Amino acid sequence: MATTADFKNGLVLQIDNQLWQITEFQHVKPGKGPAFVRTKIKNVLSGKTVDKTFNAGVKVETATVDRRDMTYLYNDGSDFVFMDGETYDQISVPPATIGDASRFLLESMPVQVAMHEGNPLYVELPVTVELEVTHTDPGLQGDRSTGGTKPATVETGAEISVPLFINTGDKLKVDSRDGSYLGRVNA
Secondary structure (H helix, E strand, O other), rough: EEEHHHHOOOEEEOOOOOEEEEEEEEEOOOOOOEEEEEEEEEEEOOOOEEEEEEEOOOEEEOOOEEEEEEEEEOOOOEEEEEEEOOOOOOEEOHHHHHHHHHHOOOOOOOOEEEEEEOOEEEOOOEEEEEEEEEOOOOOOOOOOOOEEEEEEEEOOOOOEEEEEOOOOOEEEEOOOOOOOOOOOOOO
């Protein structure tokens, strides 16, 4: 059990037999009336985000979530296989649990897998990943109709928007959360 004073981003709460992760919270002390905590919580399994308000000092049940450092090994056709670096145990995680992050998964990539009662809840990739461009059309100088960007396919098969000067074979830094281009990696 935790009180609203213990709230922090990433804390997983158990509400109505479902797991919810706090993504944002704000303690509010209005001039009139009791204090409260305004939160944005995300359902760990479905990904649905809702706003919820808690009265200050209310006790809330927390869930024990074990975050483990693991390495992505391979995709066996239906599931993604990860290995625990300490115990060498392998777990299979369904694509629905990983979500859009699977677009940027490379073999041997270190990730964090959150587990609750032996079940994988979600997989956190590093915020930035380095990927090689496998295909992009040459950028035409003077073509500014698209804001100076063009589509590029990276080695994982994901398509991202890159500046016109990027060529096939370039290594890029990509934000794994939204797939945005962050810069080139100097070899």
